[in-house]
Amino acid sequence: MASVFLISSNTNVEPYPVYPIGMSVIAGALHRAGHEVFQYDMLVEGDSLAHLTKTLGRFDPDYVGVSIRNVDNVDSFTSHENGFIQKVREIVGTVKEFGVPVLAGGSGFSLLPDEILEFIGADYGVVGEGEQKMLRLIERLEQGQNTERIFGPEEGIPGAEIPVPQWDSRLLDYYIKESGVVNVQTKRGCEHRCSYCTYPYLEGKKMRVRPAKNVADEIEMLHAHGAEHFFFTDSVFNDRAGHHLLVAEEIIKRGLEIKWCAFFQPGRIEHDEIKLLKRSGMKAIEVGTDATTDTTLRGLHKSFSFDDVVDFNEKCIAQKVPCAHFVIFGGPGETMETVHEGIANMNSLRSCVVFPFSGIRLHKGTPLFTRAVKEGVIAPDQALLEPFYYFSPLIEQEEMNATLYKGFHKRRDRLFPPDDGQQRINIMKKFGFRGILWDQLIRFDD
Template sequence: MARVALINLASLPMPGNEPIFPIGLRCVQDALDLSGHQTRVVDFVEDPGAADDLSWLAEPWDVIGFTIRNIDPIEISCDSHVEHYEHFLNRVRKALDGYGRRPLLVGGGPGYSLFADQLLARLGFDVGVVGPGEQAMLDIVADPDRYRGVGKNIAGRRYDGFMTHMPQHPKSLMETYTRFEGAMIGVETRRKTCYQGCVYCPYAYLDGDNSGDLKPLELIASELRAIHAAGIRRVFFTDGIFNSEIRYAKEVVRLITELDLPGLSWSAYFTPKPFDDEFAELLAGSNVEFVVISPDSLDDRVMKLLGKTFGTRHVDRCLERCRRHGIPARVNIVFGGPGEDQESVRNSIKYVNSKLREGELVMHVGYRVLPQTGMARQLGIPDDDLLPPTFHPFHPDTFSWIIQDLDNRFMPPEALLNLMAARSSSKRMAKVPLPEDSQQSAPTEFPYLALSRQLPLVKGLPTAGGYS
């Protein structure tokens, strides 16, 4: 039996950070508990003082795991979180030295997995986990000395318990996160790599070899009942795309309806295809909060360059079905991607103005470039250079094109202020020439890549197609 502390670095107080319930870390803890190990989750939202006094380090831990959800807020006017993680780990090692202790230090989480090679030595971990963490952590804690000081990353593996065990979240941690207005918790229904080929998305790299597991419905039912009993009324299914396998998605929606948990609403990421009338009818009776679709552009040429497997006609059909059945929708648009120019911006805005209703548009500006993505390969940027916040090039007039054409009903004061802040930040970014043979750059006179810089945070700035 090992003594294991699991530290939720995503709960550190950092500019631009908005902590959410640490579902991934909790899954790792449950796996360890089931195997007889003694564990503790340290969450700085639940225990703010633990970030300062580090008193938990006085306990004789064999292994301390640190999870990193995000590397940065992926907002144009925000700084990286890496410096905060680095400062915290330096404090941790200094405190451990003072106690005369040398537990194994392990890094993991989705943000860590993206930049594992860059973060391993910088944060001083003995070993890191890339991808799903449960089985890898079980392997590590079974023989910590085998991994001490090895300085390498290992790949996460399929965890059988995902199909047989429902996470048993601690009441105190659940209650902590229910205090937030609109508290929401994530639930996994499957572990399967997204079939879409979006050029900006790292999900396939993060998911790893998961064998396409679909969680049994009875486990989902038990988890939803427990969440409801804890007082949480909003659920977000964390699948890459909820309806990628529509037959299974229909089964999950039927289950939600049959459970009939008072006040429980839910949402997820959807694709406009497949999305048939039967599915829309099921959604309408399930208290779905809203259907989130991410065409990311409403110009068919740009959508194709982004790697979308659908076009605006599929968005039309999806929205028509949602409206016919009274289902609220949210449409994510990200301006400034591959091939974006004034014409494509105008086409997207024309669609928004003519076909979307007030409150349906979620607008973003700028794509954060992440490792192991088609966008990174197109730009030819080494992974090591992507750790600072790095954005796909976009024309400096993009902001003006949006402001001059978008209807005022989609531009409330907060959105306008955020757009202006993003424009101000983009003007102060470092510029790097694109490869001469790049076929994805827009036909403009601005062939540059925006890189990181130190800027003040503007809270609420639209994000740029992030990771979770």
């Protein structure tokens, strides 16, 4: 059996530090297979290459796995210079001095595996779910077999077999203290077909749900460790089959006093469903509204209308559940007319926060990338390690951004541009607030 040193390369703390559950899931799979595993988090260890070098020297691993969570922050206002990947390149360079194979993976890596593998200088890569592929890769390397450099996506493991991460107590203590939020996954895959989204590629087009009992077992264990705030990291928590309601019922049955937040699609929802979710600890909802008019919603292949968004928001207000709507301007079909309409629509939503973004980060393999090529927005062979943003050919980017700023800048609950919103959140952090934080901007009428 081999010794494997796993590194979480992420040091981004915006909007708050996030426990690297991807690394810990891989750690659990390797440990159960009999390998010796060490989990190392660059953020927890102070983002120090010197400390990494010292720790690698003590562990003396046979293999090093590097988890890449994000390529960039998907904010078109940011000057990226290879985003977060330059730091990963430095980490890999440090590891290479020890002469051991470097295996790259993670959600960020899976978006651009060929470009990232070449840029960072790793030896092998794993795309998508890595539990089984990492085991096969190491097995082949141990046996001296020739193997492909990149293990591509394949059919995901069944929901009942999705493993619990091998939670590291030291890392867990850090994230509970620094962010107050621990992430839990209840399912993988996505049943929706949004034109820009990579989830169907990374996790499959069908949702594979974990048994509600297994999810509650994990929450109960983490709660006993001191975690009180949770974020469900599913692509969409409120699935059509109602698995999210089973999770809520299991939490209630166990009497777990927790608070949680998740990503929701603003589709049909009933008052009694919101009441149930709130009883289970739902503190707030992050809503994938994504576009702001019926025209632009259709352009993103959304299955709901703006009237559905209003209805969803009003039902949450009735139960005093804070909502944050994440929307993108500049998508397919956007014109200056729809920009003005969209600003009016979002400002009409009561008692909620809105995070507007400008432009859509393009990824190959998505319907939006295909459309962008047909429209002449991007060349089919365009390198995407440096982010390339889609903007409707029917608008002028600077004019749209100026209009968005004018439309939102007087509202404390409309956070545009994105960096302004992050600065407000950082101020709240300095005053000792922990958790998702944006909910502090909402006031409900009694």
